[in-house]
Amino acid sequence: MEPLQIVSGTVAPLDKINVDTDQIIPKQFLKRVERTGFGKSLFYDWRYNDDGTENPEFELNKDHYRGANILLTRDNFGSGSSREHAPWALREYGFKVIIAPSFADIFYNNCFKNAILPITLHRSTVDELFLKVYSTKGYSLTVDLESQTIHADHGWEIHFDIDPFGKRNLLEGLDDIAHSLEHEDEIKRYEENMVLERKWALPN
């Protein structure tokens, strides 16, 4: 995984609550057996008209939001299914940071495995950012994961909280399977006890 340390760029607004994973990447695009090829289908039903042309009303299709790498959205982003195709599509499209007042659990966990930093900010701060994005064309932010801060050009700055394990994995681009496999001995010991203590858990 590519490390994520500092992300600087345009902020694109998606001003809706409860954006679910069926909207992020509709099911007809989940049939691929690769981790790639999902970016073009991101927000498919909102982004494209029935004839396949771009829907000019959708925010991401507006010129000043093209190339944005920070997504600003509302509560409970990523609700619904466990499909990791959702963060794959967002990352391939170019989003490295998603800012929202809250996220759905599985989606939130999936982000950390895919070089996306999900940042939870207070609702009033998110409201403030929406106002700034709407009033300033090309509004951009710089997110520094190491210091857990977000800066804007006009001196605005805010701190954010993040799980320390997820932070380390993103900063170093770590594969957490390798980390777990360092504990092979503990896993083995657990399995030996399990056969004695919870034989019923095994398939007969």
Add this chain to the structure above:
Amino acid sequence: MAAKTLFNKIWESHVVLEEPDKPTLLYIDLHLVHEVTSPQAFEGVRLSGRGVRRPDLTFATKDHNVPTHDRSLPIDDPISKKQMDTLRENCNEYGITLFGLTTNSDLQGIVHVIGPELGLTKPGMTIVCGDSHTSTHGAFGALAIGIGTSEVEHVLATQCLRQNRPKVFEVKVKGKRTQGVTAKDIILSIIGHIGIAGATGTVIEYRGEAIEALSMEERMTICNMSIEAGARAGIIAPDEKTFKYIEGRRYAPKGKDFDDAVESWRGFKTDEGATFDKTVTLDASSMAPQVSWGTNPGMVTDVTGYVPDPDTFSDLNSQKAAKSALSYMGLTPNTAIREIKLDRVFIGSCTNSRIEDLTAAAKIVKGKKVAQDVRAMVVPGSQMVKSEAEKEGIDKIFKEAGFEWRESGCSMCLGMNPDILAPGDRCASTSNRNFEGRQGKGGRTHLVSPIMAAAAAIEGHFVDVRELDINKEI
């Protein structure tokens, strides 16, 4: 010893390692796999040379993509076929038992239907699957968590999962439900009450007399939709019904092993005096059959109710969301739910496709005909459910009424297969999600119970099943 919740007992018995500032390394007893969320994970363990640690604790099925038509016909969609073929190849390569369309095909079905019916799902276990509705298995007092593909790869390679300890949320349902109010109505009422993010960061333990009174299949319906309230998992303490359900099933312990198992399983319940992080109490006796009117499962109301007016919602974001939902659904505020006319009816999905669901729906349908202009289908949750239903003649009741009777699969719950709604089609569905486009682009989904769906198929619009004779013999 301090009083513990059921969740805490399961969690603590599965801790492999705890380290400061890191999520707990938790052992996984059972890993269920399907074709959509696994190919990239298998590719990961292949490329890294890590392989699959415990193929004996890993079971796979094909469900999301499978066509539900005649199985002797070829699969039309080459991309779906490739995904299904890839699962078979991965299972062959790593020695994983597969319930597919040709291999063990009589046991194939939706992953959350076959786990319990094969006796793989048992109390006190940790169970994962790359599917958010894994919460279903919590009905047996197991901690069952939906995971992403990277986590599927982690479990394949290590048989463990890294998890931060969630909070525990007690959802207590007291009282006795009235006739016509099903498990689906209870869970939709719960979601309507606490909201679709009401349980984020928590594991729900469902308790109270209305929960204890439910059958195992009804408990599965409840736990299934925990994710629709945002929960990591939902659990119900095992009891005699649970043990009786498991006994004699294919992979369940047998003989003395079973008796010993029951002895252990009896301990998996919340101790008197244990505390929860959060509690909510609802009363089943005041619940009515539910119908969703919007584009998420929290947008529900009583069948006797009306489509709400978004202007009456408390905050601006909710007003906006409700307006957008009504526009997508083609509904006007204050329309009576019972006046909403339907084009399609779908009885199926991991929420409501088990034998009790089909039997209850068949009682409503028997001797009647599906309304003109309504296309209705029944998709059993597994081939075992299908053959049991056929043995009891339930298929004939549906077919005579004009329903299509299909092979098992996820079908129109998510439309990754040929079963989809056309744009603008309005469907009464026993599935779990009414998101925009979920059942087909432009399709309009109303979530309901199987008996509500059956009654709507006959009348062509929603009806209050409490006014029908639902207990007659088949």
